[in-house]
Amino acid sequence: MAESTPPASNRLSLALATCWRILSDPAFAGAVARLRSGETLPGTPAPSRLHAAAPDAALQLLGLLQQEGRFIDFLEEDVAAYSDAEVGAATRVVHEGCRKALRQHFAIEAVRSEPEGTRVTLAEGFDASAVRLTGNVVGRAPFTGSLTHRGWRVTETRLPKVAAGHDLSILAPAEVEL
Amino acid sequence: MSEARYAVGVDLGTTHCALSYVDLASGKDDEIAQAMLRLPQLTAPGAVEELFLLPSFLYLPHPDEFAAGDLVLPWGSQPGMIVGEMARSVGAQTPIRLVSSAKSWLCHPGVDRRAAILPAAAPEDEVARLSPYDASVCYLRHLRDAWNHAHPNDDLAAQEVVVTVPASFDPAARELTAEAAKAVGFDRLVLLEEPQAALYSWIHESRGDWRNHVRVGDVILVIDVGGGTTDLSLIAVTEREGSLELTRVAVGDHILLGGDNMDLALAHVVKNKLTAEGKALDHWQVQALTHGCRHAKEVLLADGTVEAVPIVVPSRGSRLIGGSIRTELTHDEVARTLIDGFFPEVAADARPAARSRGALTRLGLPYAQDPAVTRHLAAFLGAQAGAIDDLPGFEPRRGGSFLQPTAVLFNGGVFKAGVLAERVLKVLNDWLATDGAPPVRVLAGADLDLAVARGAAYYGHVRRGGGVRIRGGTARAYYVGVESAMPAVPGLEPPIQALCLAPFGMEEGTEAGVPPQEFGLVVGEPVRFRFFGSAVRRDDPVGVLLDDWSPGELDELEEIEATLPADARMPGDVVPVRLRASVTEVGTLRLEAIPRSGSEHWKVELNVRSTAAQ
Numbered sequence: 019m020a021e022s023t024p025p026a027s028n029r030l031s032l033a034l035a036t037c038w039r040i041l042s043d044p045a046f047a048g049a050v051a052r053l054r055s056g057e058t059l060p061g062t063p064a065p066s067r068l069h070a071a072a073p074d075a076a077l078q079l080l081g082l083l084q085q086e087g088r089f090i091d092f093l094e095e096d097v098a099a100y101s102d103a104e105v106g107a108a109t110r111v112v113h114e115g116c117r118k119a120l121r122q123h124f125a126i127e128a129v130r131s132e133p134e135g136t137r138v139t140l141a142e143g144f145d146a147s148a149v150r151l152t153g154n155v156v157g158r159a160p161f162t163g164s165l166t167h168r169g170w171r172v173t174e175t176r177l178p179k180v181a182a183g184h185d186l187s188i189l190a191p192a193e194v195e196l
Numbered sequence: 197m198s199e200a201r202y203a204v205g206v207d208l209g210t211t212h213c214a215l216s217y218v219d220l221a222s223g224k225d226d227e228i229a230q231a232m233l234r235l236p237q238l239t240a241p242g243a244v245e246e247l248f249l250l251p252s253f254l255y256l257p258h259p260d261e262f263a264a265g266d267l268v269l270p271w272g273s274q275p276g277m278i279v280g281e282m283a284r285s286v287g288a289q290t291p292i293r294l295v296s297s298a299k300s301w302l303c304h305p306g307v308d309r310r311a312a313i314l315p316a317a318a319p320e321d322e323v324a325r326l327s328p329y330d331a332s333v334c335y336l337r338h339l340r341d342a343w344n345h346a347h348p349n350d351d352l353a354a355q356e357v358v359v360t361v362p363a364s365f366d367p368a369a370r371e372l373t374a375e376a377a378k379a380v381g382f383d384r385l386v387l388l389e390e391p392q393a394a395l396y397s398w399i400h401e402s403r404g405d406w407r408n409h410v411r412v413g414d415v416i417l418v419i420d421v422g423g424g425t426t427d428l429s430l431i432a433v434t435e436r437e438g439s440l441e442l443t444r445v446a447v448g449d450h451i452l453l454g455g456d457n458m459d460l461a462l463a464h465v466v467k468n469k470l471t472a473e474g475k476a477l478d479h480w481q482v483q484a485l486t487h488g489c490r491h492a493k494e495v496l497l498a499d500g501t502v503e504a505v506p507i508v509v510p511s512r513g514s515r516l517i518g519g520s521i522r523t524e525l526t527h528d529e530v531a532r533t534l535i536d537g538f539f540p541e542v543a544a545d546a547r548p549a550a551r552s553r554g555a556l557t558r559l560g561l562p563y564a565q566d567p568a569v570t571r572h573l574a575a576f577l578g579a580q581a582g583a584i585d586d587l588p589g590f591e592p593r594r595g596g597s598f599l600q601p602t603a604v605l606f607n608g609g610v611f612k613a614g615v616l617a618e619r620v621l622k623v624l625n626d627w628l629a630t631d632g633a634p635p636v637r638v639l640a641g642a643d644l645d646l647a648v649a650r651g652a653a654y655y656g657h658v659r660r661g662g663g664v665r666i667r668g669g670t671a672r673a674y675y676v677g678v679e680s681a682m683p684a685v686p687g688l689e690p691p692i693q694a695l696c697l698a699p700f701g702m703e704e705g706t707e708a709g710v711p712p713q714e715f716g717l718v719v720g721e722p723v724r725f726r727f728f729g730s731a732v733r734r735d736d737p738v739g740v741l742l743d744d745w746s747p748g749e750l751d752e753l754e755e756i757e758a759t760l761p762a763d764a765r766m767p768g769d770v771v772p773v774r775l776r777a778s779v780t781e782v783g784t785l786r787l788e789a790i791p792r793s794g795s796e797h798w799k800v801e802l803n804v805r806s807t808a809a810q
Binding site: 078081085088091092094095097099100104105107108110111112114176178179180181182183184185186191193 | 236239240241242243244245246263265266267268270491506508510512514515516517518520522
């Protein structure tokens with residue numbers, strides 16, 4: 019944010035120039051007065067409500083999936099060249115390993131315990147991030163509909179602790195056998 | 197010393213360690229608060245996870261092998277070694293730097309247990325080696341640091357610590373274990389046999405209900421098949437002053453046979469199948485295959501209707517699909533290899549086959565030569581046929597050729613496969629039916645992986661008067677070899693007699709009498725004696741001299757050694773001494789040499805160090 023906080027040397031000339039313009043330009047003077055009273059200027063973006071997720075945990079998870087289930091190897095390989103049987107065989111390695119990694123590091127449960135296909139009723143004030151309405155979304159709660167997907171919720175995360183300075187961008191080190 | 201707040205149970209296993217604890221202030225008998233400690237350990241370079249089990253593996257990395265900051269534990273780094281899950285996974289690819297099964301080496305009578313001999317496969321001068329004793333110290337230190345990190349105000353040194361050992365451990369291995377525990381600061385230490393710990397855990401888990409599951413006259417057989425060893429014990433239910441009491445009446449031999457052998461056996465079956473198809477596997481692929489077999493085995497044993505489970509041996513390179521080898525493990529193969537190979541249906545008079553070893557075998561662990569757990573079990577029950585004859589409240593045997601247990605407690609990860617436990621039960625019940633005895637009851641409900649640690653912690657509580665205690669004392673009588681006085685005959689070794697020093701069933705903290713026989717010790721020179729143990733001679737008093745014994749009655753243990761310091765004596769003088777045995781409060785055997793006069797006494801070493809190691 020260098021351009022919005024000018025260094026001290028620049029600020030002196032800014033003060034002098036602004037001083038003259040406040041005296042000569044009434045509209046500008048009004049804007050400065052509003053700024054002084056704490057109002058945000060039109061056009062200044064409000065502080066962002068989005069934030070970038072820290073990449074560490076994502077890299078760590080990718081590393082675990084690769085380590086246990088050869089996840090990156092599998093996705094980076096061109097599957098078009100192989101028959102379904104060959105791809106299927108490799109999938110067992112990926113499935114078994116990734117599942118192990120998943121179960122070891124997360125406790126995952128279904129959001130809704132009912133079997134899929136049953137009619138469920140959502141009372142007013144239901145958690146819209148945990149249950150998504152689809153199809154004929156009209157009217158008011160309570161909503162009644164058919165459960166098409168039970169959803170998944172992580173109830174506990176147990177990712178390994180990382181040593182300070184450890185390079186997480188290495189998902190799998192190259193191996194050299196001596 | 198301040199009052200201990202916790203009783204801590206440490207399961208120092210051949211393949212895994214675990215730590216459980218009981219808050220001593222938490223309550224009465226049946227509602228005490230117990231927990232397992234999560235053990236932080238490296239699982240990959242730079243990654244630390246908290247797991248309930250610490251694999252008993254130690255990896256000695258090359259200085260260039262890992263980045264400096266990647267081997268950090270929560271309590272700081274341990275330069276030069278990796279303990280736990282990462283040691284196991286990295287060591288699978290570089291076995292020359294991996295120390296595994298250190299506990300089995302600790303009980304190996306053929307090696308100097310304090311000599312730096314591990315990893316056995318390491319090239320000379322390249323890898324700094326450790327002794328089996330050092331390895332035990334490393335595991336205990338890791339457990340201690342994990343505890344102290346989690347309980348900064350309750351140092352482990354101030355807690356009551358119970359460390360478990362196999363019931364079959366010889367006195368020297370017990371002493372080394374106790375010494376290793378003392379070396380990391382466990383000052384309030386006692387040892388407990390693992391099968392007893394499993395039974396304590398069962399008692400605790402039953403929350404007082406155990407009294408309804410056993411009755412006076414019961415003989416409980418504990419079958420503990422872990423990753424590396426099979427440990428057997430018999431515990432009788434007796435009565436004193438109207439309340440139930442437990443007495444451990446017998447323990448089995450040290451059998452190096454466990455779940456790891458079973459996974460390896462399956463991997464070999466599949467490997468041979470692949471070799472027959474012309475697909476050769478390298479070392480790395482066999483590791484991956486063993487891993488795959490373990491998973492397939494669990495599926496097949498859990499569900500009898502599954503015919504076959506595919507196994508994929510992934511390629512080592514980044515091409516996963518192209519380079520993988522696909523095969524399968526069938527139900528038939530598992531049944532043949534595991535159920536019939538390790539748990540065959542044999543008669544009660546079957547005995548393990550002993551194969552004579554080639555003269556040039558490399559020095560290695562004395563693995564069981566017969567993989568059949570049921571044959572080892574038959575041998576144990578046969579040898580202990582008379583174990584309960586003298587116990588009050590027990591009916592005399594009805595002419596059976598083996599001891600007839602009335603209840604069974606399973607322990608060890610192998611029995612997670614219910615099929616294997618069922619097979620053992622079937623074999624056992626067949627033997628009992630042949631003798632006209634009723635079938636055994638199963639004492640269910642213990643956690644197969646964690647029961648030993650939990651039972652050990654509960655025992656810490658019991659020792660303070662908190663519940664029923666298993667009695668029994670030492671499970672062997674001990675003898676020293678005495679050369680009988682007879683004229684030397686060329687080519688004939690003088691016959692040896694065995695002098696009983698410690699009778700069967702010595703309780704902790706007791707001292708045996710001093711037999712009258714004297715031995716001449718040369719001042720300043722170590723003198724060695726042959727040393728024997730017997731798990732079946734229950735009635736020999738101290739001082740009895742045996743001229744001969746039937747095979748299997750006495751087992752020769754490692755030699756013991758006495759050295760008289762040359763303090764106030766002339767080196768080379770011969771001092772007549774007598775030998776006295778005692779069992780310490782910790783639970784280790786102690787032998788002392790006492791001269792005819794004066795109040796001096798000297799310790800007789802059970803762990804004889806080779807001169808090279810000094």
